[in-house]
Amino acid sequence: METIRLFFGHYFSIDFFRRVFWFDRYRVKTPIFFNFLEIEVDVVEDLKDQIAVVTGGSRGVGKGVALALGEKGCTVYVTGRTLGDGDRTIDTTARLVTEMGGEGRSIRCDHGDDRDIEALFVRIGKEVGSIDILVNNVYKIPNPPAWGGGYWDHPIQVWDDQVGIGLRAHYVASWHAASLMFKSKSARMLNVSSPGGQSYHFSCSYGAGKAGLDRLTADMAIELQPKGIPACVLYPGAVSTEFIVDASKEREMDLSESQTPLLVGRAATALLMDDDLMSRTGTIQWVEDLIEEYDLYDENGSRPTEKYASRISQGENHRWAPDVNK
Template sequence: MSGRLTGKTAVVTGSSRGIGRGTAIALAEMGATVYITGRNTGSGPLTIDTTAKMVEDAGGVGIPVRVDHGDDRQIAELFDRVRVEAGKLHVLVNNVYKIPDPPAWGGGFWEHPVSIWDDQVGIGLRAHYVASWHAAPLLFEGGPGGSIMNVSSPGGSSYHFSSSYGAGKAGLDRLSADMALELKPKGIACCSIYPGSVATEFILEWAGKRGSDLSTAQTTLGVGRAIAALAVAPDLMERSGTIQWVEDISEQFDVRDENGNLAPRYPGRVRR
């Protein structure tokens, strides 16, 4: 799929690390110019500048933009910059997310501070809506075939971590379905993406402390390559409005991670 996105522009929110970084690199492997957003800058390992260097090394153009996605003004300024510099947009990947500190995993909702709602739904569902609102006119300028990819989770359809987490992901799935209906006349697709367990930097650290088994975990680059493959899929519009599992995309398009493996299946997947 090399070169499929040459001359195309993408925005990946929350791409200083994790799935966002993996997706930015995967889009770069196809030749895209990628706007990389996040709050951390500089030469450290988990910064937008380091991701930009990885994007360049992968064959794309990386443009780091410091954005706090809890600030609507900064989101607006990001897309103003895209308009000035690129004039259009072809792919928006809504990935940014704020993990509560400490993480709200398990226990009753009444045992966690109310602020985790703002962490998990504000810097998540709301930020995705705001980014999509600003991106839509630029996607229209890019013409039919553009897409919004919303990085969701199996937590949108079954219990994972906390009530607020589930509400944010279920809301994102509904947002994807409804935006797809509204975008269809413009030829723009919108999908929810369901990775399985993913070996992000945070999960690797967490698993190391608890001795958890990550043998069935997907890699961040593997997830990113699945998202990139979906963005150029010939039947993308037929998939618009649906939940797309990374493991399914991997099998259907023979998308392999940096180790040459298809995406492992998620053991907790509820099959209907």
């Protein structure tokens, strides 16, 4: 939490002084009649003393978030089922986190098994005592993927894959993480969802899982607010994950305007480091907006310019859920 100390030694929260002073990201600008004040602002520039948990971090967005947190010096627990030295394992992600300046720790966890999730957080509690950042990202892609057709064309197991692993597992992880987050002075939560929570993408079970996560996060934010813990939803756009890149070799896909997993991770990390994150609690944060707000680029020094949110809102598959209050 950032604070400001006046010359006479009293401390005030930065949120209080935003009403009096004007701030940019790294400097303080004061009206001329306040120039007699000596002001110190502690800006969070790294995460060296922070403990993060990223679920589903062997590949894709989860891997990108873990690496971006590592860039800021964070200690990152990476969870998932795949071990070993391959390029899509939690062990490799943890190693890369360390190489990027953080400390990566991998723990195998089947997020479809409540006992595994419980054991994960018991172990983390014993090792470090508290959690500062929880990123719920784990997701299971059905095999074969449920793309196209009607829900009756896919096995019922697809629901368990996309809602059980993609929604229930987030709830279970958040439940077990709560007591460890309460021990942190700056805990925050980020749940990785998708525009599929608001418009048709892939299948109805996919949409149900994402819409459920959006609502779960909004309601968790209400219950966490008295604890001082913000919780937000992250909406990536089209992301060139390993799965999508592989799929593009078999079907025509335009990935020229896609976001890289690391760029998504940098957007997530910038959001998590924002001193005013509580003002956004319970909201959906689009990656495309965050990369502009925080002036972010991917590892190649580029970033997509297409507005994914605008494109899907104008598409024929965009169908907002009905207002249940009407």
